[in-house]
Amino acid sequence: MSRTNRWIIVGGGASGLAAAFFAKQRGLESVVIERDDTLGGRIGTVSLGNRSIDCGGKNIGKRYTLFREFAASLGTHPFEDFGLNSSQVIDGKVTTFEARSRWKTLRDVMRGVAGKDVLRFGHLVWRVKSNKDAGYLGSPLSRRLASRYDAQPASAYFSQEFCRRVLRPMSVRMNGAEPDEIYVGNLGSNVRMILDTYEQFEHGLGPVLRDFQQRYDVCLGTSVESLLVQNGRVCGVRVRSTAGKTSDLQGAGVIIATPAHAAAALTESVRPHLAAQLRTVAYYPVALIVAEYDRPVFTSSVRAFVFGSDEIVSNAGAYGLNDLNVVRYTFSGRTARQLLASTVGVEDLLTKAERALAKFVPLAPEWRRQFVARQFNPGLCAYAPHHGRFLDRVTQELGTLPGLHLTGDYMHGASIEACFRAAAACVDRLALQHEQPAPHDVGLLTATRTA
DSSP, rough: OOOSEEEEEEEHHHHHHHHHHHHHHHHEEEEOOSSOOOOSSGGOOEEEEEEEEESOOOOOTTTHHHHHHHHHHHHHOEEEEEEOOEEEEEEEOOOEEGGGGGHHHHHHHHHHSSSSHHHHHHHHHHHHHHHHGGTTTTHHHHHHHHHTTTTSOOOGGGHHHIIIIIIIIHHHHTSSSGGGGOOGGHOOOOHHHHHHEEEEEETTTTHHHHHHHHOOOOOEEEEEEEEEEEEEEEEEEEETTTSSEEEEEEEEEEEOOHHHHHHHHTTTTTTTHHHHHHHHHHEEEHHHEEEEESSSOOOOSOEEEEETTSOOOOOOEESSHHHHHEEEEEEEEEHHHHHHHOOHHHHHHHHHHHHTTTTTOOOOGEEEEEEEEEEEEEEEEOOOOOOOHHHHHHHHHHSSSSEEEOSSHHHHHHSSSHHHHHHHHHHHHHHHHTTOOOOOEEEEEEEOOOO
């Protein structure tokens, strides 16, 4: 492929789509390289019969300003209300967290826990509510909390009961991690989630992804094997097609928009210290099963359940307000990952999850019509302690290699909006640097990766 002035974006997930969007806003050309045959990554879609099902990113917060601008730029994609509804059993009673009465619900959930837990968490909620930037990783609040508390995991600063009722339902859902695997300095991003109100696309994410593919330059089924470096500057990538053919794609530079472990593999040979930093970011596996039943499983008032650490399923919920017979099961957390590492089959996994849910709602195996499953490993990002220091070290390393930029879920948070925020900052930096295209002659430095 001949040299161009376009930016090469590695990864067609949320971060890659965001990087292409913001590059276009800056008047910069780009091409998105994705190893799979479809866009989306962890927010991609799968088929359940004749229906398209969103794997992740289905719930769109009303405060997702950047993502909503992106969706609007692709055409008309109407939203419908979904809210935030999640139940758990506390002291033998089903307690439901409902967005429309979130403060009352939080009070009910925390009734009976230690006062110091309530004060500490309440202060964090207040700080995030009063400053939207505080809900993203790397913020001044995140750094201050990390400097004071990140010597130990979050479970060391909150009681066991508070971790069970409050922290774990957030951490296993967003990070795939237990309270002893997350850190106080990173909790702002979790708190931001419960302060938002959610909608979902009427027709799912599929039409959004298809419209993106029609408007942007995308190479699917193409793996990035290495970076091209000339005169100390990254100026392209070597790619391999599904047919096994390799070629060099040159451009103005490269934006790696993948999870941290994949970015580490690509940068290993050109900046080993950068790769070492990226490998400090923790990721945990997650599996998703969406099952359709011949009758409603949930009700309009109870649409989801969060399960305890002894269950393999972390949460189960109705796919939509009008899809009470379609249940989305998520398997994350320590118990789930032990089973995911075994040879248990998908249907056995689903049967175990149905038994767990049947303790709280009417559900029988014979009601099941069909199901679809997908697993990500590594899956959900749980970050690392002192995340602000990590960001500083990554920035310092990138400053020594022109033409290379990074963005991803490990930067400012795991939500779609956090990924878009990180991509916007990434594109702003490269645009301000007025980087010039690399010379035509290229030297190859390898860094193995399947992108």
